[in-house]
Amino acid sequence: MSTISVKDAREFAALLTSGADAAEAAGQSEFDLTAAAEAQYKTARADLQAAIDQLDKPTG
Amino acid sequence: MSICRSAGLVLAILLAMSVGVALVSAPGCVKQPQHTDIVALAASANTTFYATGTLATLGSFEWDVAPLTTHAAHALKDTAAALRRGDITVDQAKAKAAALDHAHDLLSRALVTCAQDDHTGKCTGDEAAARKLLDDARNALASIP
Numbered sequence: 200m201s202t203i204s205v206k207d208a209r210e211f212a213a214l215l216t217s218g219a220d221a222a223e224a225a226g227q228s229e230f231d232l233t234a235a236a237e238a239q240y241k242t243a244r245a246d247l248q249a250a251i252d253q254l255d256k257p258t259g
Numbered sequence: 260m261s262i263c264r265s266a267g268l269v270l271a272i273l274l275a276m277s278v279g280v281a282l283v284s285a286p287g288c289v290k291q292p293q294h295t296d297i298v299a300l301a302a303s304a305n306t307t308f309y310a311t312g313t314l315a316t317l318g319s320f321e322w323d324v325a326p327l328t329t330h331a332a333h334a335l336k337d338t339a340a341a342l343r344r345g346d347i348t349v350d351q352a353k354a355k356a357a358a359l360d361h362a363h364d365l366l367s368r369a370l371v372t373c374a375q376d377d378h379t380g381k382c383t384g385d386e387a388a389a390r391k392l393l394d395d396a397r398n399a400l401a402s403i404p
Contacts, residue, residue, distance in 0.1 A: 203326060210333050211326040233321045233370065236328035240363060243335035247356055250339045255349045 214239060319380030320373045320389065324366050327396055331359050331366075334403065358403045365396035 203211075214235060222230035335356065342352040369392035374384035382389055 206333075207326055207330050210329050214325070214329050232325050233328075236325040236332070240328050240332040240335070243332040243339070244356070244360070247335045247339040247342070247352065250342045251349055251352055251356070254342065 320375050320382055320386070320393075321370065321380075323393060324370055327393075327400060328363065328366055330400060331363050334359055334400075355403065358399070362396045362399040362403070365392050365399060369393045369396060 215232075218230045218232065218235040221235075222228070338347070338352055338355045338359075341347045342349065347355075369389045372384050372392060373382040373386060373389035375381065376383050
């Protein structure tokens with residue numbers, strides 16, 4: 200049996216909800232799940248990189 | 260159909276829906292996305308996932324990949340928050356970002372290898388190799404502290 204943690208399930212449910220809300224607001228009846236997940240990853244990755252760049256200044 | 264038989268049918272449908280909801284609300288252990296699970300999950304999230312076109316791809320390969328991508332994205336968010344709080348060093352954050360990027364790359368390669376057909380939800384490419392990449396990505400994510 201495959202399992203998914205409660206935390207992952209809630210995060211995935213949040214992705215489904217936000218994707219559905221965005222699609223509905225745009226007047227669409229469906230959306231691309233993979234594209235939504237990819238966008239989420241890219242946004243989070245860019246935010247982490249910004250935090251790293253901000254704190255990773257050379258001292259001297 | 261008699262009223263009694265109709266009522267029985269309605270009760271059976273309600274019972275089946277209850278089982279689906281229970282599968283996703285059981286604490287700590289939820290089955291990997293199955294049709295009933297996803298429909299119940301979508302229902303609990305108050306979404307509009309009953310559209311026929313979307314249901315056609317439920318349980319497909321992309322539905323196995325997306326939760327892992329979401330997991331990786333939230334791990335990135337947690338890492339950024341920990342870094343800003345000063346709970347981890349920049350080097351630790353860089354190492355975690357690299358590990359998550361590696362897992363994300365495996366997921367991307369799995370999607371390309373599967374080459375899912377949008378209409379049938381089935382892989383048109385090498386599904387066995389795609390499943391192997393998916394397992395590798397899952398293991399890579401699990402190994403990240």
